[in-house]
Amino acid sequence: MRFITANQIFDGNKFLSKGSVIVLDEKGCYSETISSDSIDAGKIEVFDGIITPGFVNAHCHLELSHLYNQISQKTGFVGFAKELMAKRFSFSQEIIAEAMLIAEAQMWDNGIVAVGDISNAVDSFQYKDQSEMYYHTFVELIALNPQLADKVIAGGKELQVKIKNHSSSLVPHAPYSVSLELMQQIAKHCQENTTLTIHNQESESENEFFMRGTGRVLELYAHLNIDISYYKPSGKTSLQTYLPSLTSDRNLILVHNTFSSKEDVEFAHGFSKKLFWCLCPNANLFIENTLPDVNLLRAQNCKIVLGTDSLASNHSLSVLDELNVLMRNFELNDTEEVLRWLTSNGAEALEMRDKAGQFIRGKNAGINLIHLENKQFAFKRKIV
Numbered sequence: 225m226r227f228i229t230a231n232q233i234f235d236g237n238k239f240l241s242k243g244s245v246i247v248l249d250e251k252g253c254y255s256e257t258i259s260s261d262s263i264d265a266g267k268i269e270v271f272d273g274i275i276t277p278g279f280v281n282a283h284c285h286l287e288l289s290h291l292y293n294q295i296s297q298k299t300g301f302v303g304f305a306k307e308l309m310a311k312r313f314s315f316s317q318e319i320i321a322e323a324m325l326i327a328e329a330q331m332w333d334n335g336i337v338a339v340g341d342i343s344n345a346v347d348s349f350q351y352k353d354q355s356e357m358y359y360h361t362f363v364e365l366i367a368l369n370p371q372l373a374d375k376v377i378a379g380g381k382e383l384q385v386k387i388k389n390h391s392s393s394l395v396p397h398a399p400y401s402v403s404l405e406l407m408q409q410i411a412k413h414c415q416e417n418t419t420l421t422i423h424n425q426e427s428e429s430e431n432e433f434f435m436r437g438t439g440r441v442l443e444l445y446a447h448l449n450i451d452i453s454y455y456k457p458s459g460k461t462s463l464q465t466y467l468p469s470l471t472s473d474r475n476l477i478l479v480h481n482t483f484s485s486k487e488d489v490e491f492a493h494g495f496s497k498k499l500f501w502c503l504c505p506n507a508n509l510f511i512e513n514t515l516p517d518v519n520l521l522r523a524q525n526c527k528i529v530l531g532t533d534s535l536a537s538n539h540s541l542s543v544l545d546e547l548n549v550l551m552r553n554f555e556l557n558d559t560e561e562v563l564r565w566l567t568s569n570g571a572e573a574l575e576m577r578d579k580a581g582q583f584i585r586g587k588n589a590g591i592n593l594i595h596l597e598n599k600q601f602a603f604k605r606k607i608v
């Protein structure tokens with residue numbers, strides 16, 4: 225048995241009252257919370273800082289880890305996409321595998337215990353199947369041509385059956401790369417109690433493509449030599465165009481949201497009550513040199529979660545680093561609120577409330593020790 229306390233204990237939802245002590249069983253699993261008065265003080269391990277449950281990374285691409293330090297910064301999403309596609313497949317399987325192992329260890333060392341991870345291929349499946357962390361794989365589908373929808377769904381299902389030991393779902397990549405027909409097929413094929421995700425409004429060009437059919441998305445398709453003459457703009461923003469083609473019955477994690485307006489958020493909330501707004505600020509600075517309007521999302525009661533995106537567009541895989549970027553750039557004074565973004569909100573989004581994001585009796589959801597000073601969090605250590 226271990227008896228653990230600290231200056232403050234955050235249980236995934238709120239700070240516990242002063243004098244609370246967390247009791248762990250022989251296996252390191254959470255047993256109960258007791259008062260320090262009810263136990264011999266000599267048995268209690270006292271830590272300096274804030275104790276939290278393990279963190280949840282709601283958006284990652286483990287399979288892109290070998291692109292760390294390979295892509296130019298601040299070239300916009302089209303520049304980023306072009307360079308990523310040019311370099312992605314020019315590495316050996318050994319290098320790709322080693323990079324994933326290093327990235328996994330980095331997430332673990334940064335206190336992450338659960339991950340929502342995007343996959344276009346099988347490369348990362350075995351590492352996620354064997355991992356100490358809890359994974360949900362989003363098998364990402366791409367096809368703007370509506371005639372390809374059936375074929376792409378079949379390909380996604382073929383990939384999905386190769387996942388042995390963790391949950392998965394078929395998801396659309398982004399509004400500008402997936403037809404409404406394919407979105408509808410994805411919604412039709414998704415299982416109960418699963419989670420969908422989509423990269424949403426990551427650039428101004430994405431909205432422009434839907435509003436007027438112009439802008440840098442056309443440059444991307446021209447570069448790829450893909451004819452999209454069939455495409456007709458809707459005259460509405462991307463989110464307001466595609467969202468009704470997805471389902472309101474499943475959790476949906478909208479990733480980035482850097483160019484989502486108040487009207488977009490209101491529209492989205494009118495469509496679904498199961499939305500999560502995932503912010504990856506380091507990737508936004510890396511690619512577009514911009515940040516999402518966090519206070520707009522907070523004012524609209526959006527459920528916020530955090531993601532690292534991949535090492536192709538980030539310097540580290542730490543959701544605490546992501547939070548620190550937001551803390552530096554916005555007035556975020558409610559510590560309980562921002563810690564929920566790192567823990568219980570992410571677990572809820574990934575349908576993992578039974579194993580992560582809070583202290584759960586009989587489970588090891590991780591215990592981190594962090595420190596807050598001058599509006600910046602520092603990661604001190606994993607206690608469990």
Ligand SMILES: [Zn+2]
Nearest residue numbers: 285423533534
């Ligand atoms: Zn991403």
